Amino acid sequence: MLAESLVAALLATAFPSVSARPDPDLYRRAMSLASDTRSCGLSDPAPTVKAPKINPWSSISPDDVTAVWDLVHAPASGLNLTAPANATLTDNYVYFIDTLHTNKSEILPYIDGNGPQPSKYARVVIFEGGKEEPISQEYMVGPLPVSSSTAIEKLDYIFNGGKGGEVPFNGRYYDxxxxxxxxxxxxxxxxxxxxxxxxxxxxxxxxxxxxxxxxxxxxxxxxxxxxxxxxxxxxxxYPGLASYMTxxxxxxxxxxxxxxxxxxxxxxxxxxxxxxxxxxxxxxxxxxxxxxxxxxQTRDQEWALLKPVAEMGVRDLEDRLAPQSVELGGKRYKLDREQQYVEYMGWTFYISFSRTLGLMFYDIKFKGERVLYELSLQEAAAQYAGYQPKAANTVYHDTYYSIGTYSATLVEGFDCPFGSTLLNITFPEGDHTEVHPDALCIFEQDSGFPLARHRTGGSTDYGFTRLGSVKGSALHTRTVHTVGNYDYLFDYAFHLDGSIEISVRASGYLQSSPYYKDQGKYGPRISEGTQGSYHDHVLSFKADFDIVDAKNSLQSTELIVVNQTQPWFPELGIFEQMELNTTLMSTEKQFNWAPNGQTMYSVVSSNSTNKWGEKRGYRLVPGRSNIHLSIGDSPFTRKQSGLLKSHLAVTQQHDNEPYANSWQNINLPEAPQHDFLKFFDGESVDNEDIVVWFNLGMHHFTRSEDVPVTLFTEAVTSIVFAPQNFNDRAQEGDLRNRRWVEVDAEGALSYEDYGVALPTCKVEAEEPVLNIGEWLSI
Missing domain, CATH: 3.10.450.40 (Nuclear Transport Factor 2; Chain: A,)
Structure with a gap:
């Protein structure tokens, strides 16, 4: 089946106007040749590359996890710990170990110069139920590997709620x-x-x-x-595979x-x-x-299972494999698996992973110049509505459940394209490191549209005299986390023009409610006894921009309407005209996208301009469904969800503000362990190291089409970071995957492929080797 899709892809790529069907024998031969994916490099691994530096953001090693576990359990530590398997509510026991975020101030001298490689530390959460006043307390353990110089200290400096890493027993994780x-x-x-x-x-x-x-x-x-x-x-x-729907x-x-x-x-x-x-x-x-x-309510959950429904019939030709995106000719990105370092078409970046935040990116550069120091998820939240305890009381922060640990093996060809590079996700779990195989994929994908194209002239039989088209593609890094009932698909796309697109899609089962005939204002009836509960999904991110260097500003370019006269239009008198009003934000603030999209926000370099004298920067381009929480003063999200209540925010970067939220904040709406609103203390964001915090999400207006599960097509949200005068011209002039077609005065057509020809798939066979490009030109 894959062979058919490969040839279909070749047909579409080579010459879309071909309508004559090739000779059946040639067609069958092409099928058999294309079925050997190795012949086109489809199953070849990504070329290897050596990262310029050891990844300073990598997770602590399995040996370190075990050594830290042994150290904190040693009697000499004084922590009086009980093994979790034997512990009760009134014992002290380790809840989790993770990698402690390394301070930016320590990493920059190393990653940008000859500074020493920063030491690594573990983050250890201990539930101390055995104390007179039981609490949860976070500790930092390091430097690692464990030695005589390794210390166990309270981890307080990254929390601003007043109690450091301490959380009262009643507000701690409900384990x-x-x-x-x-x-x-x-x-x-x-x-x-x-x-x-x-x-x-x-x-x-x-x-x-x-x-x-x-x-x-x-x-x-x-x-x-x-x-x-x-x-x-x-x-x-009712219990079962689709319990959330009953x-x-x-x-x-x-x-x-x-x-x-x-x-x-x-x-x-x-x-x-x-x-x-x-x-x-x-x-x-x-x-x-x-x-x-x-x-x-029905106990029969067949109606809510994600499998074919016989009574719906079958669509014509659905027995054929759907079109596939494949990397013909081999992969065009390079990978250092050990250091989790990637190079692609001018892009370079490091990957990291956290049990509470999942996938993170560091030191993102385009053509050797840094764009972002860090790009990471901060929270995946949901708040529900309804006139009953469950819906009214429900707010989820998925960092609370360690969203990063809810990854699973991806289905090649469905979750990610065939031939994707599949990587394992690892995280500490107890005294060992757990491995989720093939839970992250990297692949280059056809954008489905050209990066750029234009035709000129229209007097010929072809309708043009010159036509240029540049192929569009992007490198995607993707993972899916299933937290309870929902599957979140996180996709980060690095485009050829220097833009970055972040998108999140939601699928999975609704956390539904029993049907109430008088509560339609909270959601529609979706089954005999089930109502879809309205809710907000808000996904918060951190974007620590370093445009060229760390001295940046947030520029606001507002489109305003003014009344003016122009002497060459005397008959018009005073009329409305558009102008751009450009300012720099002065101090830290939370703010929203402007109505009608009439304000452009850009992070710009304070000290660097392009050849035309314009400040080099990156624009924040809203995509689909950029929202914040609908409710501003709910007792369940009053103070611990401050980051969720605006589209955007900008703050000055500080090592003691690495996160916008605490993973245990959810149970402390009136007294958060970490309060995002305290970030805004009047500091300058002009010509400073600044961080942009942004929210994506969906107002989930539930519907019968959420049965059996919510669909990725509609439940999607995105944003794009696009170059804004970062370059001197569009970043397409050095791309060779393009076609330039000309028609001369006699009507003869010629084209230039710039050395990027259609692939030739070869196998050992008695019959002559078939050149797919030649076959398509028949």
């Missing part, structure tokens, strides 16, 4: 230990009303390990407001403050859009016949 402590109370409540839940919902919950249980319990975040209290909002679904109208609210589980208590039960503070009040309403299940 398995806390869930186990809560389970007895939940089982007690649900067992006492099992006759009601069976009658109303044909299901009961007697504990996650009890064979009688045929409901799935799930929780939302946040579980606290400021760390002084804790609560758990529990929803129930919720039932039952919610249990628990108070779970502190480490003493005997003091936990029921806050209430919600069903039928009513709140019952006690089991007795719920039972009284049930006995009075006031409770019903008006729209029963």
């Amino acid at each position: 398995g230990k806390r869930s186990a402590a809560t389970e007895p109370l939940l089982v007690s409540v649900m067992s006492s009303i099992s006759d009601i839940t069976v009658a109303l919902f044909d299901g009961g919950y007697f504990g996650s390990g009890d064979k009688r249980t045929n409901l799935t319990a799930g929780s939302t975040t946040p579980v606290s407001y400021d760390g002084t209290q804790a609560f758990r909002t529990i929803m129930f679904r 919720p039932i109208d039952l919610y249990v609210l628990l108070d779970i403050t502190g480490t003493d589980a005997t003091k936990y208590f029921l806050r209430g039960i919600v069903t039928n859009e009513r709140f019952f503070p006690t089991v007795a009040e719920l039972r009284a309403a049930y006995d009075a016949g006031e409770l019903k299940n008006e729209f029963p």
